Each structure stands twice: as C-alpha cells, then as structure tokens.
Amino acid sequence: MVDSQKAEKGKSKGLLQRLNDGDIFLAAEGYLFQFIQRGYIKSGSMVPEVVIEHPHLVQNMHEEFVHAGSDVVLAFTYYGHRQKLNVTGHEDEVEKYNRNSLRIARKVADATGTLMAGDLSNTTIFEPNNAEAIEKVKAMFKEQVIWAREEGADYIVAETIPTYEECALALEAVKEYGQGLPAVVTLGPTSKSTTLEGMPFGEACRKLEEKGAAVVGLNCSLGPRMMVPFIKEIRQACKGPIAALPVGYTTTRQFPTFQTFKDKTTGKYCFPNDLAQFQCSLNEIEYFAQSCKDIGVQYVGLCCGNNAEFFRHLVETLGKSAPALRYKTDMSNHFLFGNLPMSSYNEMHRKAFLNVDV
Ligand SMILES: [Zn+2]
Numbered sequence: 001m002v003d004s005q006k007a008e009k010g011k012s013k014g015l016l017q018r019l020n021d022g023d024i025f026l027a028a029e030g031y032l033f034q035f036i037q038r039g040y041i042k043s044g045s046m047v048p049e050v051v052i053e054h055p056h057l058v059q060n061m062h063e064e065f066v067h068a069g070s071d072v073v074l075a076f077t078y079y080g081h082r083q084k085l086n087v088t089g090h091e092d093e094v095e096k097y098n099r100n101s102l103r104i105a106r107k108v109a110d111a112t113g114t115l116m117a118g119d120l121s122n123t124t125i126f127e128p129n130n131a132e133a134i135e136k137v138k139a140m141f142k143e144q145v146i147w148a149r150e151e152g153a154d155y156i157v158a159e160t161i162p163t164y165e166e167c168a169l170a171l172e173a174v175k176e177y178g179q180g181l182p183a184v185v186t187l188g189p190t191s192k193s194t195t196l197e198g199m200p201f202g203e204a205c206r207k208l209e210e211k212g213a214a215v216v217g218l219n220c221s222l223g224p225r226m227m228v229p230f231i232k233e234i235r236q237a238c239k240g241p242i243a244a245l246p247v248g249y250t251t252t253r254q255f256p257t258f259q260t261f262k263d264k265t266t267g268k269y270c271f272p273n274d275l276a277q278f279q280c281s282l283n284e285i286e287y288f289a290q291s292c293k294d295i296g297v298q299y300v301g302l303c304c305g306n307n308a309e310f311f312r313h314l315v316e317t318l319g320k321s322a323p324a325l326r327y328k329t330d331m332s333n334h335f336l337f338g339n340l341p342m343s344s345y346n347e348m349h350r351k352a353f354l355n356v357d358v
Pocket of ligand 1: 030160219220221247303304
C-alpha cells in the first residue's frame with residue numbers, strides 16, 4: 001500500500017517544517033471507538049487490549065487511515081497508561097502495551113512515509129492542589145514520553161485533557177524527557193465551553209503555546225459545527241499553528257458533547273455504544289473542512305467516530321491528496337443515478353427504486 005509520493009513527502013519533512021511551510025497537516029484518530037464498535041475493546045474500562053491481542057488489526061487500521069489521507073500514524077497508546085491498566089489489573093504490562101503500540105505505528109509510518117506520533121491522554125486522576133495525584137500524573141506522562149521517544153516517535157500528542165493544568169504537566173513531560181520532540185497539545189472540551197477549571201479555551205491555548213507547545217487546540221467531545229466557534233477564539237488568541245479534531249457526531253446546543261447524547265425514545269444516555277443515530281453527514285464534514293481553511297487551522301483531523309470515509313472526504317474537501325481518492329465517488333456510470341443511455345431496464349429500475357417518472 002506504499003504510496004511513493006507520500007513516502008517522498010513524509011521523509012523529507014517533519015511536522016514543524018510542514019507547519020512552517022504553511023501546509024495543512026492531517027491527523028486521523030478515533031481508534032478507540034473503531035475497536036469498541038468492532039468488538040475488540042471493552043466499553044467502560046476502554047483499555048486498548050487490541051494492541052496485545054490482535055496487533056495485526058491495529059496495523060490494518062493504521063494503514064486504512066493513511067490510505068484515507070492521514071499524514072501521521074498515531075500510536076494507539078490512548079488510555080494505555082498506568083492508571084487505566086491498573087483498573088483492569090494489567091498495570092504490570094503497561095510498558096508492553098506502550099512499546100507494542102509504538103512499534104506497530106512506527107512500522108506503518110516507515111512503510112508509508114508518514115510520521116509517527118506518541119500519544120498521551122487524560123490520566124483520569126488529575127486534581128488541582130492534590131500533590132499526590134499530581135506526582136502520579138507526572139510519573140505516568142514521564143514514562144510514556146520516554147517509551148515514545150525510545151521507539152522513534154516523530155512528535156508527541158497530548159490529547160483530550162480537560163484542564164489547562166494537566167495539559168501543562170503533559171507538555172512539561174514532553175519538554176523534559178522528549179529530547180526536543182515537538183508537542184501537539186489539545187484540550188478535551190467539556191459541555192461548559194471552557195476548560196474544566198473555567199479558563200477560556202483561547203487563553204488556555206495561548207498559555208500552552210507560550211510554554212512551548214508546537215501546536216495547540218481542541219480535540220474530541222464536540223462535533224464539527226460546535227467546535228468551529230471555539231477554534232475561531234483560539235485562532236485569535238494564538239500566534240502559531242492550531243489544531244481542531246472534533247468527533248464524527250453531530251453535537252448541538254441541546255447535546256453539546258457526544259457524552260451528553262440521549263436517545264429520543266428512551267431518554268437514556270447513548271455514550272458510548274449507541275451513537276450511530278448521531279453520526280455526522282458528509283455535508284457537516286465539508287463544513288468543518290471549509291471552516292478550517294477559512295480560519296487557518298493547520299493541524300486538522302477527526303477523533304472518536306472518525307472512519308475512513310469521513311476522513312477521505314475531509315482530505316478531499318481540503319484539496320489534499322490520498323491514495324483512497326483514486327476510488328472517490330463517481331456516479332456517472334451507475335445504472336440508476338448515472339448518465340448511461342436509458343434502456344427499458346434502466347427505466348423500469350429507476351421507476352421502481354427512485355419512485356420517479358422517467
Ligand atoms: Zn475522541
């Protein structure tokens with residue numbers, strides 16, 4: 001599946017150089033939900049067992065996302081940290097989980113000429129003013145940064161972290177142990193429209209930028225349309241490259257984050273297993289892509305709910321290339337919708353399937 005053009009491009013330029021050159025950098029995420037839906041990760045604990053038990057499937061998904069246009073292979077270490085593995089009784093395997101994930105990602109990145117990124121996520125234990133929790137968080141970030149660096153990550157992502165302070169700890173770990181690797185730090189927005197401690201997103205991102213993050217922005221929770229106004233706020237507050245990676249679900253004022261969705265009939269929460277009814281349309285993906293262009297977002301992607309079709313559409317709307325665009329939709333040869341000469345067979349089927357007079 002190696003695409004020679006992509007391989008050439010990837011090898012010649014790192015993340016910072018591409019951003020400095022004004023490129024739009026594409027980042028496909030959403031591995032956790034893809035594998036939950038496919039029955040390889042348990043909802044609830046949400047630990048990425050699949051990197052140990054079915055590594056070839058993780059490799060396949062990395063390849064699929066690169067095929068759809070991702071410029072990066074994000075190692076699937078999301079929630080593969082010490083705290084999460086402690087909850088499931090696998091804390092002694094935390095290094096194995098991380099190194100496995102990183103090696104799979106490095107292999108695909110090398111084969112496709114893309115970049116490989118290590119991944120830090122919200123620790124689920126951070127509390128401000130809790131010295132013991134803060135020390136645990138620091139240790140968790142430290143070990144994951146060191147493993148990512150040792151396994152050859154090109155940069156480190158710290159993502160879906162709802163507080164500025166925990167983001168700052170992740171950034172400090174990358175600066176201290178990453179030996180110069182760039183950090184992409186994204187806040188995970190809650191339904192409060194600010195960070196968990198009540199700081200406006202723009203201010204939090206500016207502070208992270210000033211502390212040395214290469215890219216800052218938002219990731220997860222909000223759907224494409226709901227994320228756009230906050231991204232505008234961040235663009236005005238920050239000088240450098242910014243990131244936007246919404247979920248692939250249509251969140252609204254009533255349901256601002258995908259965790260808040262409730263089923264229309266039962267009134268029950270839909271997160272995380274009954275989200276298909278809220279899936280985005282391709283039109284919303286287009287709106288998001290166009291907004292990113294207009295606002296000047298350089299690090300563009302999709303998070304939970306992402307799939308290869310959404311991502312390819314994002315890439316196409318942004319005017320970027322992807323091997324999968326070879327197969328982009330062309331309905332002109334379709335027997336019902338296309339421009340083929342109208343036969344009695346076509347007429348009969350158009351009448352029957354499309355309910356139209358021919
Ligand atoms: Zn997500």
